[in-house]
Every structure is written in C-alpha cells, then in structure tokens.
Amino acid sequence: MKNINFCMLVITTMLSTSIMAEQVNLYSARKEALIKPLLDKFTQQTGITVNLVTGKADNLITRLKSEGKYSPADLLLTTDVGRLYRAKEQGLTQAISVSPAIAALPNNFRDEQGHWLGLSLRARPMMVSVDRVNTQTIANVEDLISPEWKGRVCIRSSSNIYNQSMVAALIAQLGESAAQEWVNGLVNNFARPPQGGDRDQIKAVAAGLCDVAIANTYYLAGMLSSEDKTTQQQAKKVKVIWPNQAGRGTHINISGVALAKSAPNKDAALKLIDFLLSNESQLWYATTNHEYPILANIAWSDLLESFGTFKTEQVPLGQLGELNAAAVKMMDRAGWK
Amino acid sequence: MKFINWLYSWFNPWFVSITLGCIILAAPVGLVFVSVFFPQTEIWQHLYSTVLSDYIVNSLLLAFGVGFLVILIGTVLAWCIARYEFAGRKQLQWLILLPMAMPAYIIAYTYTGLLDFAGPLQTLLRDTFHWQYGDYYFPDIRSLPGAIIMLSLVLYPYVYMLARTAFSEQPASLEEVSRSLGISPSKHLFKVVLPLARPAILMGAALAMMEAFADYGTVQYFGLSTFTTGIFRTWFGLGNGIAAAQLAAMLTSFVVLLLILEYLSRRKVSYYFQGQKTNQVNRQKLSGRKAFWVPFLCVIPVFFGFMLPVLQLLKWASMTYSKQLTSEFWLLLWNSFYLAAIAAITAVILALIFAYGKRLNPIKPIQILVGVVNLGYAVPGTVIAIGAMISLSWLDIKLNTLTENWFDVSVGLIFSGSLFALILVYSSRFLAVAMHNIDTGLSRVKPSMDDASRSLGYKPLQVLRVIHVPLMKTSVLSALLLVFVDVLKELPATLILRPFNFNTLAVRAFELASDERLMDAALPALAIVSVGILPVILLTLLMDKPSQQSSQVN
Numbered sequence: 001m002k003n004i005n006f007c008m009l010v011i012t013t014m015l016s017t018s019i020m021a022e023q024v025n026l027y028s029a030r031k032e033a034l035i036k037p038l039l040d041k042f043t044q045q046t047g048i049t050v051n052l053v054t055g056k057a058d059n060l061i062t063r064l065k066s067e068g069k070y071s072p073a074d075l076l077l078t079t080d081v082g083r084l085y086r087a088k089e090q091g092l093t094q095a096i097s098v099s100p101a102i103a104a105l106p107n108n109f110r111d112e113q114g115h116w117l118g119l120s121l122r123a124r125p126m127m128v129s130v131d132r133v134n135t136q137t138i139a140n141v142e143d144l145i146s147p148e149w150k151g152r153v154c155i156r157s158s159s160n161i162y163n164q165s166m167v168a169a170l171i172a173q174l175g176e177s178a179a180q181e182w183v184n185g186l187v188n189n190f191a192r193p194p195q196g197g198d199r200d201q202i203k204a205v206a207a208g209l210c211d212v213a214i215a216n217t218y219y220l221a222g223m224l225s226s227e228d229k230t231t232q233q234q235a236k237k238v239k240v241i242w243p244n245q246a247g248r249g250t251h252i253n254i255s256g257v258a259l260a261k262s263a264p265n266k267d268a269a270l271k272l273i274d275f276l277l278s279n280e281s282q283l284w285y286a287t288t289n290h291e292y293p294i295l296a297n298i299a300w301s302d303l304l305e306s307f308g309t310f311k312t313e314q315v316p317l318g319q320l321g322e323l324n325a326a327a328v329k330m331m332d333r334a335g336w337k
Numbered sequence: 338m339k340f341i342n343w344l345y346s347w348f349n350p351w352f353v354s355i356t357l358g359c360i361i362l363a364a365p366v367g368l369v370f371v372s373v374f375f376p377q378t379e380i381w382q383h384l385y386s387t388v389l390s391d392y393i394v395n396s397l398l399l400a401f402g403v404g405f406l407v408i409l410i411g412t413v414l415a416w417c418i419a420r421y422e423f424a425g426r427k428q429l430q431w432l433i434l435l436p437m438a439m440p441a442y443i444i445a446y447t448y449t450g451l452l453d454f455a456g457p458l459q460t461l462l463r464d465t466f467h468w469q470y471g472d473y474y475f476p477d478i479r480s481l482p483g484a485i486i487m488l489s490l491v492l493y494p495y496v497y498m499l500a501r502t503a504f505s506e507q508p509a510s511l512e513e514v515s516r517s518l519g520i521s522p523s524k525h526l527f528k529v530v531l532p533l534a535r536p537a538i539l540m541g542a543a544l545a546m547m548e549a550f551a552d553y554g555t556v557q558y559f560g561l562s563t564f565t566t567g568i569f570r571t572w573f574g575l576g577n578g579i580a581a582a583q584l585a586a587m588l589t590s591f592v593v594l595l596l597i598l599e600y601l602s603r604r605k606v607s608y609y610f611q612g613q614k615t616n617q618v619n620r621q622k623l624s625g626r627k628a629f630w631v632p633f634l635c636v637i638p639v640f641f642g643f644m645l646p647v648l649q650l651l652k653w654a655s656m657t658y659s660k661q662l663t664s665e666f667w668l669l670l671w672n673s674f675y676l677a678a679i680a681a682i683t684a685v686i687l688a689l690i691f692a693y694g695k696r697l698n699p700i701k702p703i704q705i706l707v708g709v710v711n712l713g714y715a716v717p718g719t720v721i722a723i724g725a726m727i728s729l730s731w732l733d734i735k736l737n738t739l740t741e742n743w744f745d746v747s748v749g750l751i752f753s754g755s756l757f758a759l760i761l762v763y764s765s766r767f768l769a770v771a772m773h774n775i776d777t778g779l780s781r782v783k784p785s786m787d788d789a790s791r792s793l794g795y796k797p798l799q800v801l802r803v804i805h806v807p808l809m810k811t812s813v814l815s816a817l818l819l820v821f822v823d824v825l826k827e828l829p830a831t832l833i834l835r836p837f838n839f840n841t842l843a844v845r846a847f848e849l850a851s852d853e854r855l856m857d858a859a860l861p862a863l864a865i866v867s868v869g870i871l872p873v874i875l876l877t878l879l880m881d882k883p884s885q886q887s888s889q890v891n
Contacts, residue, residue, distance in 0.1 A: 025837060031848045032840070033857075051837035054848065058573040059833045062723060066730035070737050070750060072837070086576070157560045159570050195479040195560035196449070199853040203455035208470040219853060227656050228856060234455060328574035332387040337562055 023049040024268040027064060028077040029057035030255060034289050035077065042275045048268045057083035064092050069262045074269035077119075079255040080161050082168070084116035085321025093258040097270060101277040108317060109254055109294055118254035118317075119276050120285040121292035123310065124166055125250050127220060127238040128212045129205050141243045141251075144212065145185025153186060154201040154210035157194040158331035162216060166251045167330060168323035172315045173248055176326070183334045194337050199223060206234035213238070221290030221303045242310035249311040253320070254294065351797070352703065355694040358687060359706040362765045365724030366713050369589065372582030380571070380580040391562040395481060396550060396588065399563060400595075402485035403492060403549040404542045410489065410638050411496025412531075412538055417631050419504035422620040425632045431877035433635060436642030437494045438869025440826040442554025443846065443862045445487045446855050447646040449558070450653075452478040479559040488549050490642035496541030498815065498876075499777070503534035509619065536602065540773055543599040547715040547769070550592055553829060554847070564588040565717045585720045592715035596708070647866065653859035661860040670864055673841040676756065676831075677824040677868075680763035684820045685813060687764055688771035692779050693801050696787070707772070714769035718762070718829035725762045726834060729753035758834045766830065767823050771816040778812025779805060818872035825869050842868070 028035055032054050039050040053060070057078040064071055064087065076093070078084050087093050088111060095114040096102065102110070102117060109118035128138065137143075144153055156163065170179040191210035201213035202220055223235035242250050257276065263269050275281060282293040287301045418430050436444075452458055452475075459475055462468065477483065507530060515525040531538075553565040564584060572581030623631055654661075691707050713721060729752040737747045752758060782805055790800045806813060828843045835844070842861045849858035 031852050032845075033849065033852070053835060053837050053839075054844075055832050056573075059719070059723070062578075063726060063730075063833070066727045067750060067753065068730065068734050070734055070747060072750065072754065159557070159560075159566060159574065161573075164574055192477075193560065196453075196558070197851075197853040200449075200453070200455075203453070207455040207460070209454050222854070226856075230457070325575045325577075328570065329383055329387075332383065335387075337560055 021049055022047065022265070022268050023051060024265045024272050025051045025072045025074045026053070026077060026272075027060040027073045027075070027260075028052060028054045029060060029079050029083065030054070030077050037288070038276065038281055038284055039272075041280070042272060045275070046271060048271065050272070058086075061087050061090065061092065064260060065090055071260060071262050072264060073260045074263040074265050075272065076258045076260060077255070078258075079122075080165055081116075081118070081254050081256060081317040082161065082165050082321035082324045084111070084256050084258050085318050086324075087258050088113075088115040089321070092261055094261045094263070096259045096273065099270065099274050101274045104295060105277070106296075108314065109256075111318060116256050116258040117273075118256040118294045120255045120282075120289075121252055121294050121312075122162075122255065123217050123242075123250055123252050123292065123312070124162060124214060125217065125310070126212055126214055126241040126243050127202060127205060128241055129208070130237055130239050132208070132211050135239065135241060138212070138241055139243065139245070140247065141214075142182065144189060145182055149189045149212065151189065151191050152211040153189045154191050154204045154213040155186070155194060156197055156201060156215075158328065158336040160197075162198075162253065163214075163331070164324050164327045165253050165320045166214075167327035168320045169251050169313055169315050171323045171326055171330070172319045173313070176330075180330050180333070183330050183336065187334045187336045202238055203234050206237035212241075217292075217304070217307060218290040220307075221301070224303055225290075240307045242308065244313075245311050248315075249313045252312045254317060255291065349698070351694045351697050355691060355703060356706060358690065359710050362687070362710045362713065362761070362768065363706075364728050365721045365762065365765055366589070366709065366716055368724040368727060369582050369585045369716060369720055372579050373586055375579050377577060377580040377583065380575060380577050381583075383575075384567075384571070384580070384584075388562055388567065392564050392567040392584070395556075395561055396564045396591070398481060399485060399488070399552075399556070399561075400546045400549045400591075402482070403488045404546045406485060406489035407493040407496045407545040408538060408542050410493040411541060412500050412534075414493070414635055414638065415497045415500035415504055417635055419501050420620055421623050421631055423623040423628050423631050429632060429635050429639070431874050432639045432643075433497060434494050434873045434877055435639060435870060436491045437822055438826075438866045438873055439491045439643060439646060440554070440828070440843065440846075440862070440865060441488050441491050441548075441552055442558060442828070442850070443650075443858075443865070444491055444642070444646050445484070445555040445558050446850055446858070446862075447649040448483075448487060449478055450855055451645075451649060481561060484552075484555050484559050484561060487555055488552060489545075490638065492545035492548055493638060493642070495544045496538055499537040499541040500534055502811075503537035504530065507533055537777070539599050539602050540777070543595060544714070544770065544773060546595060547592055550588060550715050551717045553717055553719065568717060568720065582720070585716060589712055589716055592712060595715075596711070647863070650859045650863050650866075653856040654863055657856050658860050661857060666860075666864075669840055669842050669845055669861065670868065672839060673825055673843065673865070674868055676759065676841060677821045679756075680760055680767070680824040681817045681821040683760055684764045684767050684771045685775070685816050688768055688775045688816060689801065689806075689813070691768075692772060692775045693797070693805070695776075696779060697797055710765070711769040711772055713765040714767065716766075718766060718827060719833060721766055722762050722830035722833040725758055725765070725830075726753055729758050729761070753834075755836055756839075759831060762830045762834060763820075763824050763827065766827070767820045770819045770823060774812045774816035774819065775809070778809030782808050815876055818876045821872050822869045825865060 026039070032052065036052065039052065042048065043050055057080070060076060061083065064073055064076065067073070076084075076087055093115040096117065098114065105117055111117065126138065126141065126144070128135065143149070158164070167179065167183060170182060174182070191204070198215035198219040199222075201215050202223060204210050205213045217240065220235055220238065220240065223231050226232055226235075244250060257273055259266070259269060259273075277295065279298060282295050282298040285291045286293045286298060286304065290301055290303055292300065292304065414433055418426065418433065450456055454470070454475070462473070462475075466473075511529055512525065515529060520528070551565065553569075556563045557566050564587070568581045568584045568588075571584055572578050691710070695703055695707055730750070733750045733753050736751065737749070741747050786804055787800055790804050795803065826843060828847050831841055832844055832847070835841075842865045846858045846861035846865065849855075849861070
C-alpha cells in the first residue's frame with residue numbers, strides 16, 4: 001500500500017511539473033558533471049526546465065526504443081558517433097530543423113538527413129614517453145606494428161567504444177584485410193593485457209611499463225590540470241604525437257545530440273541544441289573538459305593549444321557506427337581482450 | 338470430497354497469490370530465457386571460435402575462487418568470535434562486518450590506485466631500490482586472482498554471519514557429550530561442529546558466488562573477459578541483444594547448478610528450535626600467545642577489506658570534497674537512503690509471504706516457482722533491468738492506448754518511468770537474500786507449533802504474525818538490513834531505470850570513477866560506506882543477543 005501511495009505521489013508530481021512550465025527532457029550519455037552546468041545556464045537564460053537522466057548510451061537507446069511513442073525524451077546526448085548512428089538506424093530519431101547555428105557546422109559533423117549533429121570533438125592520438133622515445137622515429141599508427149615496438153604499446157580493452165570506433169574508422173579507410181593486419185600487429189606488440197582506462201595507459205607510459213599509449217586528449221589534459229601533484233607529474237612525462245599527419249590524419253570522434261522521434265517538447269529541444277552550439281557553450285566544453293569545440297572559430301584552452309594543431313581523418317562519421325560490429329569481431333579474432 | 342480437497346490444495350488463495358507474485362517478479366528473468374528460442378547461429382560461431390571459452394573459464398574460476406576464499410575467511414572468523422573470549426572481541430565482531438558496506442567496484446578502484454605499477458607503493462619501491470620496469474616481480478592487481486581477492490574481501494561477511502549464528506546456536510550439551518565420550522576437541526570440531534554448520538556455511542558461500550557471477554563493475558575495470566563483460570560486449574559492441582540474452586541465460590544456468598548443489602547438501606540435515614532456553618556454549622577465555630594471535634587474525638580481513646580502502650578514500654576525498662560537497666549532495670544521500678529502505682521492506686514482505694506459502698503448501702510447483710524467483714540474484718543487474726524495462730514499457734504503452742481510447746488522455750509512463758520499476762527490479766534481484774535468511778529462520782520453527790496454533794483457531798496469517806515472526810526476529814531483521822545494504826550499493830539497474838532528475842550515491846560515484854576521476858568519486862563512495870555502516874552495526878547488536886535456542890538433530 002505504502003508503495004502504491006508513493007508511486008501515486010511520484011506520478012502526480014511528474015504530471016504536475018509537466019503542466020507547469022516549458023521544459024525539455026534529456027537522455028544523456030554525457031556524465032552529469034560534464035553537462036549539468038551548461039543546462040543550468042540554459043534554464044537561467046530561457047526559463048525552460050531541463051529534466052535529465054544520465055546513463056550508458058546503449059541503455060538509453062534501449063529505453064527510448066521500449067518506451068515507443070510515449071517516451072518523454074526529447075533529446076539523446078551521446079559521447080560517440082556510433083551511438084547516434086545506432087539510434088537513427090533503429091528509427092528513434094527525426095530530422096533537426098536547420099537553424100543558423102547548425103548551418104555553420106562542417107558537413108562531416110552532421111547526419112545526411114539531419115537526424116544528429118556533433119557538439120564537441122575528441123581526438124585519439126598516440127602519446128609517447130618523453131624520456132625514452134625519439135619523436136622523430138614515429139609518425140603513423142602503422143609504425144606501432146613494426147617489431148621495434150614489440151612489448152612497448154599500451155591501450156585499453158577492446159570493449160571500449162573509443163577503440164571500437166577507431167578500428168571501425170580504419171576499416172572504412174584501409175579495408176577489412178589491412179585493418180585486420182594492423183589490429184593483429186598491435187596486439188602482438190602489447191606491453192601487457194589491456195586493463196584500466198585511458199588515464200591508466202598514460203600512467204603506464206609515465207612509469208616505464210610501456211613507451212607509447214593511445215588515448216583521448218582530454219584525459220591527458222584532465223591529468224595535467226589535476227589537484228594531485230603525482231598525477232600532474234605523470235602526465236608531464238608523455239608527449240602527444242599526432243599520427244598520420246602526412247596522410248589520412250588523426251582519428252577523431254564527436255560527442256553529439258539526436259532529436260527523439262516522439263519528442264513532446266520539440267521547440268524547447270531545438271532551443272537547447274542551439275544553446276549547446278552557442279559560443280558560450282562551446283567555450284565551456286573547451287575549457288572545462290578540454291574537448292575540442294566543434295565550431296572552428298572558438299578559442300581552445302591553453303592546454304589544448306599546448307598539444308598543437310593537427311589534421312583530422314575525413315571518414316564520414318556515420319560509417320563508424322555502421323562498422324562497429326565488424327570492428328569488435330576483428331578485435332576478437334586478434335585476441336585483443 | 339477428495340476432489341474438492343485436491344482442488345483446494347492447488348487453488349487456495351496462498352497458492353494463487355504466490356504464483357502471481359512469482360510471475361511478476363520472474364518476468365524480467367524469464368524474458369532472458371525466451372531468447373533461447375531465437376537461434377543466432379552466425380554470432381555464436383564467432384563467439385565459440387574466439388571468446389566463449391574465456392567467458393566460461395574465467396567466470397567459473399572467479400566464482401569458485403571467491404567461494405573458496407569466503408568459506409575460509411568467514412568460517413575462521415566466525416569460529417573465533419563465537420567460541421573465544423579475548424580482548425577487543427566486542428569491537429571486532431562488528432568491525433568484521435564492515436566490508437559489507439563497501440561496494441566491490443569501489444574497493445577495486447582504491448586497490449588499483451594503491452598497487453598499480455604507477456601507484457604509490459610500486460613507485461616507492463622503484464625509487465628506493467633504483468629499479469626499472471621488469472627488474473622485479475610484483476603481482477598484478479588487475480587480474481583474475483586480483484578480482485577474486487577484491488570480491489572475497491567484501492563478500493566474506495555472508496559466510497561469517499551465517500556460520501557464526503550456526504556455531505553459537507549449537508547447544509553446550511553437544512560438547513559435553515563429546516567430552517564424556519573422550520573425543521578430542523579437534524575431532525569434535527570436524528565431526529560435530531562443522532557438519533552441523535555446513536548448510537549455513539554453504540548457503541553463505543552460494544550467495545557470495547552468485548554475487549561473483551553477476552559482478553560487472555570489478556571485472557570490467559580489471560579488463561577481464563567474463564560472462565558479464567561478454568554480455569555487454571555482445572549486446573552493444575556486436576549489436577546483438579538476443580545473443581547477449583542467450584549468454585545471460587547460459588550464466589543463469591550455471592547458477593541453477595550451483596543452487597541445486599547447495600540444496601542437495603542442505604537436504605540431509607534439518608534441526609529445529611524448541612523455543613526453550615538451554616545452555617549456550619561458554620566462550621573459552623584465551624590467554625598467553627593465543628590471546629594475541631586470535632584478535633590479530635581477525636583484524637586482517639577488516640584491515641584489507643575496510644580500513645585501508647577507507648583511508649585511501651579519505652585521502653582522496655580530502656583533496657576534492659570542496660568541489661563535491663554541494664547542497665545537492667545531501668539530496669543524493671536522502672535518495673539513496675529512502676530508496677534502499679523501501680526496497681528492503683518490500684523484499685522482506687514478499688519473502689515472508691513466499692517462504693510461508695511454501696511452508697503451507699509444500700508442493701513441487703510452488704517450490705520451483707520460488708526457486709525461479711531466487712535466480713534473480715545471479716542475473717546481472719543490467720539484464721534484469723532491461724527485462725523489466727521492456728515488460729513495463731509494454732504495459733505502459735498498452736495502458737496509455739487504453740486511456741487514450743476511453744478518456745482521451747495519455748497518463749504517461751506510470752510503471753517504467755517511475756521508481757516503481759526500480760523497486761520491482763530490486764525485489765526481483767535481492768529477494769534471494771531475504772529468502773535465504775527467512776527460510777533459514779522459518780525452517781527452524783517446529784511444524785508442530787503451526788499445528789498447535791492452528792488447532793487453537795488461529796488463521797495462517799495470524800500464526801505468521803503471532804508465532805513465526807517473533808520467533809525469527811533476527812532472521813527478519815538481518816534480511817531487511819542485508820537487502821538495504823545491497824540496494825544502497827546497487828549500480829547497473831539504478832543507472833538504467835531511474836526517473837528524470839533522480840540520482841543516488843552509487844550512480845554519482847560510478848559516473849565520476851568511470852570518467853577516470855577516482856579522486857572525485859571518493860566522497861560519494863565514502864558516503865555509501867557510511868550509510869551502509871549503520872545497518873551493519875545494528876546487525877551486530879542483533880547477532881550478539883542471546884537468542885532463544887535449542888536444537889535437535891534428526
């Protein structure tokens with residue numbers, strides 16, 4: 001009985017809030033700490049309440065799907081393009097009407113039918129030991145499979161989406177067999193079985209366990225700006241190498257947003273998308289979490305500047321989602337844990 | 338007449354309500370098994386030729402490794418506390434339970450921070466001896482043995498609690514008989530005490546092993562290929578939900594085997610409370626060397642399972658608390674607390690009804706039904722949560738269609754979009770914990786008591802209220818507290834099913850940790866531990882109360 005009363009209470013509060021003010025409902029795979037401050041600003045500026053549920057992208061997609069046309073969600077935020085593609089593929093999204101802010105986006109960061117778009121950019125370069133690696137000897141990710149790097153490479157598990165997208169991008173650009181060869185070669189050169197997150201790979205290079213790691217730049221930036229002295233010192237022992245600058249460019253991914261097919265608050269949702277693309281928000285991404293802004297005219301944080309500029313891969317981002325399963329199978333075959 | 342009796346024995350209100358309850362609770366687990374009817378040949382060929390053997394071997398090693406270690410640690414500690422009197426025993430008996438409040442994934446984070454190649458300990462070693470990588474051997478924490486130790490450190494209290502109750506409930510008369518027959522104390526231990534306590538010890542181990550099978554946080558962080566990590570990889574990485582559910586069904590089948598083994602080992606022994614007092618075993622006062630060694634031995638698991646990780650967390654939290662300690666933090670604390678409380682009460686009420694129903698109708702179908710619901714504990718939280726989400730959303734959609742057709746309003750997602758979904762999943766997942774405790778309590782109440790009170794005109798529910806619950810107060814309370822602590826720590830289901838703008842401490846700690854911000858995660862992690870400590874202390878007070886006992890062995 002207690003429970004029923006309690007549920008009724010929850011429902012009535014939910015219903016009453018829905019009648020009260022203009023609002024927008026967000027399913028976000030971006031962690032609360034990395035999105036909430038922006039949402040609070042949005043509410044201050046517009047008076048629109050933002051309701052937030054965070055979680056893993058795939059779970060949120062499953063939730064969206066099972067709720068069907070009664071889903072309260074307006075927007076889906078993800079930290080990787082593969083998941084945006086997956087939501088679109090399952091018919092859970094609709095086209096976002098193009099505002100001036102959206103029109104300013106480079107084509108590669110927007111879905112062809114306009115179902116999703118990027119909000120920030122992440123790069124996944126190589127990071128080498130300052131003491132032990134001559135930076136002249138390494139220029140491309142292909143170098144990592146040569147015998148001289150045997151037992152010197154650190155990278156996290158293949159269960160991680162960033163690695164899956166990276167391999168998917170390789171398949172898209174080099175074809176299945178060349179990509180498989182690279183994956184096999186990389187696994188051969190692992191210093192240890194994959195474990196931990198991106199920061200752990202950087203720490204392992206700093207400690208001398210391996211000489212090169214592949215990791216996202218904002219992890220390194222986060223370590224460099226950590227309160228903890230040890231973490232800072234570890235981060236200072238590695239240097240970013242932008243791979244394949246003379247060729248196809250460095251692997252990138254986006255964090256982005258899709259508009260839910262059954263969005264009950266479409267207008268408010270579009271306002272929020274515009275807000276997330278505004279200079280103010282883009283600057284926040286670049287300074288708080290050290291992600292690259294998706295718009296070219298936004299200043300980078302000093303830390304990002306210190307890593308230098310780079311040429312990016314030009315592979316259509318939608319393909320990364322398409323080739324995700326193929327990438328996982330490839331890594332399974334290579335014995336990449 | 339016979340026919341009517343037969344009909345009643347099957348279709349009485351108890352049976353019907355239990356069946357309904359079971360079906361609702363088992364629906365999420367059941368959905369997992371439905372997947373078996375949709376063969377996924379191509380994916381399975383891929384899994385079979387690449388990773389499947391890893392999943393099976395690692396999961397089994399993990400679960401049995403944990404089972405072995407928790408039996409070892411839990412039984413030794415239980416024996417020391419139940420049978421010896423020494424300095425510090427009073428404090429130790431509740432300290433020993435503290436690791437229960439520690440989520441396994443959090444202990445894994447802290448130890449990794451401490452023992453990793455780049456962590457303070459190894460760095461110190463290298464700086465002291467001028468070693469380089471490869472110059473020395475240091476065990477790798479992020480490995481299968483590492484995961485076994487992490488999980489065992491926080492799961493041994495399951496065995497300890499049950500074993501301790503079993504040890505202290507054995508009447509002194511047993512020992513007197515042994516002594517009068519000239520049997521040595523060690524022989525008495527192995528021939529009488531341990532066999533009598535065996536069902537309790539194995540039950541504790543089975544619970545711990547189920548946890549180990551379902552653990553995701555630790556194995557994922559350590560990068561181990563087990564069933565749970567495989568389920569997610571198959572589902573999200575390979576994009577095949579059905580094959581993932583089939584893997585989950587396979588995992589659950591392992592647990593069924595485990596439970597059958599546990600049941601078979603328990604079947605042979607049954608003993609009952611009389612409800613009268615007899616002499617309890619007097620604790621032996623320790624002196625000399627033993628008086629030092631026994632407390633020292635008891636402190637070791639507490640130190641590694643609780644004190645050391647908490648110190649590390651405190652150190653991290655001291656660096657970051659100013660950022661994390663906002664007004665919203667207290668709301669998180671409150672959310673976690675009341676959610677766990679509601680779930681615990683719900684699960685215990687359900688467990689009482691099921692256990693009592695089983696007692697009233699000891700027929701196979703009911704036992705099987707209740708057994709199925711108990712499986713929830715071993716299915717990874719995420720899988721149950723998705724099962725619940727799919728079934729509740731379906732219900733919501735049907736309901737909305739109905740109200741739209743009849744009243745022209747849609748009522749929104751009443752079941753799947755509210756805390757109802759979470760409470761259902763928690764009940765489904767943690768019912769096993771409550772059932773184990775309550776079953777044990779109930780099975781010790783002599784059936785003749787039921788007969789006596791029924792013959793005095795009491796109705797079944799009155800018997801439960803007036804006779805059983807008072808007699809097994811300890812079991813009911815420990816069930817409540819165990820579920821409470823479990824829900825407090827629960828992560829995957831909470832993450833998936835929570836409504837808008839609702840967070841818990843576990844969610845917060847996980848979000849920060851999975852973003853590789855371990856230091857920021859320290860404060861919410863400490864808060865989970867602090868809220869979890871309260872029931873643990875209560876539990877100890879309960880366990881130390883001399884309960885009414887006497888037993889007879891059949």
